[in-house]
Amino acid sequence: MKPKRQNNPLLEVVIAIVIPAVILMKLSGAEHxxxxxxxLLALAFPLGWGLYDGIRNRHxxxxxxxxxxSTLLTGGIGVMQLDTQWLAVKEAAVPGIIGLxxxxxxxxxxxxxxxxxxxxxxxxxxxxxxxxxERGNVNAFEARLRTGTLLVAGTFAFSSAMNYILxxxxxxxxxxxxxxxxxxxxxxxxxxxxxxxxxMLMMAGVLYYLVHGAKALTGLKLTEMLHHGEEEAQxx
Numbered sequence: 001m002k003p004k005r006q007n008n009p010l011l012e013v014v015i016a017i018v019i020p021a022v023i024l025m026k027l028s029g030a031e032h033x034x035x036x037x038x039x040l041l042a043l044a045f046p047l048g049w050g051l052y053d054g055i056r057n058r059h060x061x062x063x064x065x066x067x068x069x070s071t072l073l074t075g076g077i078g079v080m081q082l083d084t085q086w087l088a089v090k091e092a093a094v095p096g097i098i099g100l101x102x103x104x105x106x107x108x109x110x111x112x113x114x115x116x117x118x119x120x121x122x123x124x125x126x127x128x129x130x131x132x133x134e135r136g137n138v139n140a141f142e143a144r145l146r147t148g149t150l151l152v153a154g155t156f157a158f159s160s161a162m163n164y165i166l167x168x169x170x171x172x173x174x175x176x177x178x179x180x181x182x183x184x185x186x187x188x189x190x191x192x193x194x195x196x197x198x199x200m201l202m203m204a205g206v207l208y209y210l211v212h213g214a215k216a217l218t219g220l221k222l223t224e225m226l227h228h229g230e231e232e233a234q235x236x
Contacts, residue, residue: 019045024185028178035178039078042185047071070094078184081176087184088171092164099156102149111149117210118145123225131218144213148206155202162195 020042028038050071073090076082105112118125132138170187173179211222218225 021185021188024181028181035176035181038181043071043075078175084171084175088164088167091167092160095156096160099153103153106146106149111145113145113148128218128225131220137217141217148210151206155199159195159199
């Protein structure tokens with residue numbers, strides 16, 4: 001299976017956040033593109049990037065698909081001039097749906113964290129499991145994976161609530177107007193430092209919680225738990 005190509009995070013921020021925000025705030029006036037055309041052009045960048053990335057990797061994850069649907073819904077709200085409360089509902093719904101799926105997975109045999117982290121592409125699963133069995137910590141490790149999944153769900157709950165609050169606070173003008181587009185552009189820019197960055201820090205905290213627990217439960221160093229870690233340990 002061909003490995004997924006890694007994207008440039010800075011490029012993604014520019015395409016999905018900066019360019020659309022600039023277009024909405026600077027080109028929505030009647031003397032430029034007008035509200036509708038500016039909105040469609042702004043949304044074309046994250047939409048086009050998402051489709052390009054999916055085609056390039058020959059795979060579109062359900063999270064990426066949800067993001068594309070969210071972009072289309074934003075366009076629909078603006079073009080059809082729906083009440084701006086629907087924008088707030090949409091902004092909250094996307095991370096909310098993801099959070100519910102993550103939360104539900106915590107009560108199955110395969111919590112989300114297991115699928116993302118505890119697999120052969122990241123960890124030497126057989127070695128980790130062997131050390132857990134030797135120490136009698138298999139159940140404790142499973143409990144930590146479940147707790148980690150619930151914590152991840154919590155970060156999406158935070159994102160959902162903040163998205164709704166910011167959307168209701170910033171976007172107050174009728175949809176389909178120049179003012180609506182400018183406010184939507186500000187919302188796009190503000191959302192990154194106020195929602196995305198805190199969420200990333202929360203995710204980093206969850207990862208630390210899992211790694212710290214795994215080291216204590218297995219007695220292995222991080223380099224020894226990583227895939228091919230045994231060979232690296234011998235070389236060191």
